[in-house]
Amino acid sequence: xxxxxxxxxxxxxxxxxxxxxxxxxxxxxxxxxxxxxxxxxxxxxxxxxxxxxxxxxxxxxxxxxxxxxxxxxxxxxxxxxxxxxxxxxxxxxxxxxxxxxxxxxxxxxxxxxxxxxxxxxxxxxxxxxxxxxxxxxxxxxxxxxxxxxxxxxxxxxxxxxxxxxxxxxxxxxxxxxxxxxxxxxxxxxxxxxxxxxxxxxxxxxxxxxxxxxxxxxxxxxxxxxxxxxxxxxxxxxxxxxxxxxxxxxxxxxxxxxxxxxxxxxxxxxxxxxxxxxxxxxxxxxxxxxxxxxxxxxxxxxxxxxxxxxxxxxx
Amino acid sequence: xxxxxxxxxxxxxxxxxxxxxxxxxxxxxxxxxxxxxxxxxxxxxxxxxxxxxxxxxxxxxxxxxxxxxxxxxxxxxxxxxxxxxxxxxxxxxxxxxxxxxxxxxxxxxxxxxxxxxxxxxxxxxxxxxxxxxxxxxxxxxxxxxxxxxxxxxxxxxxxxxxxxxxxxxxxxxxxxxxxxxxxxxxxxxxxxxxxxxxxxxxxxxxxxxxxxxxxxxxxxxxxxxxxxxxxxxxxxxxxxxxxxxxxxxxxxxxxxxxxxxxxxxxxxxxxxxxxxxxxxxxxxxxxxxxxxxxxxxxxxxxxxxxxxxxxxxxxxxxxxxxxxxxxxxxxxxxxxxxxxxxxxxxxxxxxxxxxxxxxxxxxxxxxxxxxxxxxxxxxxxxxxxxxxxxxxxxxxxxxxxxxxxxxxxxxxxxxxxxxxxxxxxxxxxxxxxxxxxxxxxxxxxxxxxxxxxxxxxxxxxxxxxxxxxxxxxxxxxxxxxxxxxxxxxxxxxxxxxxxxxxxxxxxxxxxxxxxxxxxxxxxxxxxxxxxxxxxxxxxxxxxxxxxxxxxxxxxxxxxxxxxxxxxxxxxxxx
Numbered sequence: 001x002x003x004x005x006x007x008x009x010x011x012x013x014x015x016x017x018x019x020x021x022x023x024x025x026x027x028x029x030x031x032x033x034x035x036x037x038x039x040x041x042x043x044x045x046x047x048x049x050x051x052x053x054x055x056x057x058x059x060x061x062x063x064x065x066x067x068x069x070x071x072x073x074x075x076x077x078x079x080x081x082x083x084x085x086x087x088x089x090x091x092x093x094x095x096x097x098x099x100x101x102x103x104x105x106x107x108x109x110x111x112x113x114x115x116x117x118x119x120x121x122x123x124x125x126x127x128x129x130x131x132x133x134x135x136x137x138x139x140x141x142x143x144x145x146x147x148x149x150x151x152x153x154x155x156x157x158x159x160x161x162x163x164x165x166x167x168x169x170x171x172x173x174x175x176x177x178x179x180x181x182x183x184x185x186x187x188x189x190x191x192x193x194x195x196x197x198x199x200x201x202x203x204x205x206x207x208x209x210x211x212x213x214x215x216x217x218x219x220x221x222x223x224x225x226x227x228x229x230x231x232x233x234x235x236x237x238x239x240x241x242x243x244x245x246x247x248x249x250x251x252x253x254x255x256x257x258x259x260x261x262x263x264x265x266x267x268x269x270x271x272x273x274x275x276x277x278x279x280x281x282x283x284x285x286x287x288x289x290x291x292x293x294x295x296x297x298x299x300x301x302x303x304x305x306x307x308x309x310x311x312x313x314x
Numbered sequence: 315x316x317x318x319x320x321x322x323x324x325x326x327x328x329x330x331x332x333x334x335x336x337x338x339x340x341x342x343x344x345x346x347x348x349x350x351x352x353x354x355x356x357x358x359x360x361x362x363x364x365x366x367x368x369x370x371x372x373x374x375x376x377x378x379x380x381x382x383x384x385x386x387x388x389x390x391x392x393x394x395x396x397x398x399x400x401x402x403x404x405x406x407x408x409x410x411x412x413x414x415x416x417x418x419x420x421x422x423x424x425x426x427x428x429x430x431x432x433x434x435x436x437x438x439x440x441x442x443x444x445x446x447x448x449x450x451x452x453x454x455x456x457x458x459x460x461x462x463x464x465x466x467x468x469x470x471x472x473x474x475x476x477x478x479x480x481x482x483x484x485x486x487x488x489x490x491x492x493x494x495x496x497x498x499x500x501x502x503x504x505x506x507x508x509x510x511x512x513x514x515x516x517x518x519x520x521x522x523x524x525x526x527x528x529x530x531x532x533x534x535x536x537x538x539x540x541x542x543x544x545x546x547x548x549x550x551x552x553x554x555x556x557x558x559x560x561x562x563x564x565x566x567x568x569x570x571x572x573x574x575x576x577x578x579x580x581x582x583x584x585x586x587x588x589x590x591x592x593x594x595x596x597x598x599x600x601x602x603x604x605x606x607x608x609x610x611x612x613x614x615x616x617x618x619x620x621x622x623x624x625x626x627x628x629x630x631x632x633x634x635x636x637x638x639x640x641x642x643x644x645x646x647x648x649x650x651x652x653x654x655x656x657x658x659x660x661x662x663x664x665x666x667x668x669x670x671x672x673x674x675x676x677x678x679x680x681x682x683x684x685x686x687x688x689x690x691x692x693x694x695x696x697x698x699x700x701x702x703x704x705x706x707x708x709x710x711x712x713x714x715x716x717x718x719x720x721x722x723x724x725x726x727x728x729x730x731x732x733x734x735x736x737x738x739x740x741x742x743x744x745x746x747x748x749x750x751x752x753x754x755x756x757x758x759x760x761x762x763x764x765x766x767x768x769x770x771x772x773x774x775x776x777x778x779x780x781x782x783x784x785x786x787x788x789x790x791x792x793x794x795x796x797x798x799x800x801x802x803x804x805x806x807x808x809x810x811x812x813x814x815x816x817x818x819x820x821x822x823x824x825x826x827x828x829x830x831x832x833x834x835x836x837x838x839x840x841x842x843x844x845x846x847x848x849x850x851x852x853x854x855x856x857x858x859x860x861x862x863x864x865x866x867x868x869x870x871x872x873x874x875x876x877x878x879x880x881x882x883x884x885x886x887x888x
Contacts, residue, residue, distance in 0.1 A: 003634065010638065128374070211415040217370055218410075219430045219481070220402035233420050309465045310419055 007313035022290040023071045080284040085276045101253030101265030108188035120200030143194035168262040184257040204235040244300040248292030316343040317521040323381035336362040338545040349522040351536030355803040359545040404434040407482035411494035413474035417466040424462035449480040472503035489521045500665040505874040530876035553880040563589035571808035573837035582808040617655040626686035628676045646672040648848035659825040661839030669848040708738040711785035715797035717777035721769040728765035754783040775806035792824045
């Protein structure tokens, strides 16, 4: 146990150099390569005085090293300043945006993971039989259809014609947001089900041919018990790995679905910031994703020791 | 009534190349309390037979197409799946070859033993747990109260196999099927496990089907022997008869190809000395069987020293603390010194984990030694820089254990052989290299036309020949064989050993031969070093070590080797 804590503390400390590195890349991209953003903000006809004043305000007249320190400071204090286009505090914008994003991505992710694991168990159990073939073919078909088709067809029929859900938009507060997120959630699930079922099926089938499964059968266990206890518990190891690496991306929202459904989440915010060259927002999102990935990789390693007793954190 | 009566059993597998008959019209009986040994090489159908008795043949592709498997008079071929589940683990239990992979890695051993008890004996969790502790105690697991909560990876190979045995005998089955239960174990552990199984069999009066490719083990344990060759039963008799008056040429070949400690033939006989490819008996060339004192010929003793190792130490760091600093070292090779003369073979024996493989690799600096000298032909290898070391590697080659994983599956044999030649600039141009590759194929007994094939198209023995050819491709003077024949069937093993000796004679090669199999090492080596816990326990001429061992540890190792003589014969001799 002691060595696991050492490991976790070590990994948390490693976050510091990782963040410094990410800050350096951001600094190179936005402060060095991107050039002077002043005329972008003021328009071509701004006077030299106005430009100088704005540079002063944004801290762009400082020496480069000081500018790097500003980036580092913002990463560690989570104070990213104000957006250039909306003039709002970026940290409060991020909190505002995180709510719609998470109300969309978390339920979508949970539903799609549960469904695909269940279907994968089903097809692995009936491997080679009709139902296996049917579900696999269905998966391929679902994967082959473009996401735009799903969005347009579902928006048109389910939302517009039958009026089951809202076509687009968002409202804060439970349960007001529910009708707005159901459709994007359905589309998310439909999109991920195909590849996920196929992936999990492979993971489960990898285990089915292991020697210990033969031992379990030789004990007289029935197929259901063999499958649900012996096989699944081992197949969970790669499945957990695969799902946890996706978690940081939930936080960042869904770029595509949010913009199509006009959901004011982090994904939509990132796209708007990209279009309007809103550097501080982009910097903040990049830092957020770096932290998210680093933290969830650590969580993944810790979860590993839970699902696989052979793994020790050292 | 027989406990198990297999009658005209035929099992077929459908493959993309058509139907393959894995077991053909096989019949034999096992009585209560009797042990029947089932012998044959890989692919002969012996494992399929054992799985058929449990109705565990993967279907598809396998299928029992005809015959009966009568267990106490009940035909298991016709039994329902539900009935089979009652029998499995309860009346018929099975122990498998690989204790490493046959236990589920994510459950404790207690959990896995209890599963059987709760299923068949309708015990509750608590009762089953208590019984499991008793069972672990019975199979000789130390501190069963604590060991029961361990995961398989926290146990040694021998202990895992004991857990498998505990699991198998949990419901006191009437028939125990053992599929190569000791093949993956060290010789000392093998002896303990065999003794344990023998005792348990007596205690519970179990019938036992014991499957192995090693006739030495059979002699120790079986009452009757069934010999299978290419899906067919070729001979069936009492163990004593098999060992004294084997009739089928394949059985004779099997008996002859295992190196024995008391004989020192120039070359080993193989099955092909007794039988042609169609299974017809051929006359054995007596010349090859005669005993010779090949070991330590006087002229070799005058050869110059090729390899000198002084106080070699290899260690692995143990990490600790928040920043993973090295807090301690595990010493794998501890202060080892020896000299090896040109043209000679040094055998390196010891149990798993004794450091023999690490020593072999550190000589090539595949693992960096921490201290000591390795002097090869006057050059101190341990001081060479990367570039010089690379040049040196063409002189010293290594052949690994597993011919399956040490050949790149995406390269043809030709590419595999020519890659090291390219690397070390051997041969002036491609044509010359191709010529050399052809020549190598001939030398190791393969065909030139096979150069364009891929490794998976070859059998295990052929693949090991390819590994040998690859090692020879760079004209080495010195070859380290790291368990190079351990994964092979005894008959194939004999062929490969003969090949290694032929090549040594022809090219004056020097070998270090690492193996846990003491008989094999005795056969091939001039000198033998016995290793334990990273140190050399005893180094001497092979026949000195084997016939007059000085150290307690060596004596223990040697006494664990299966004698290969049936009990009755031993009794008669006494």
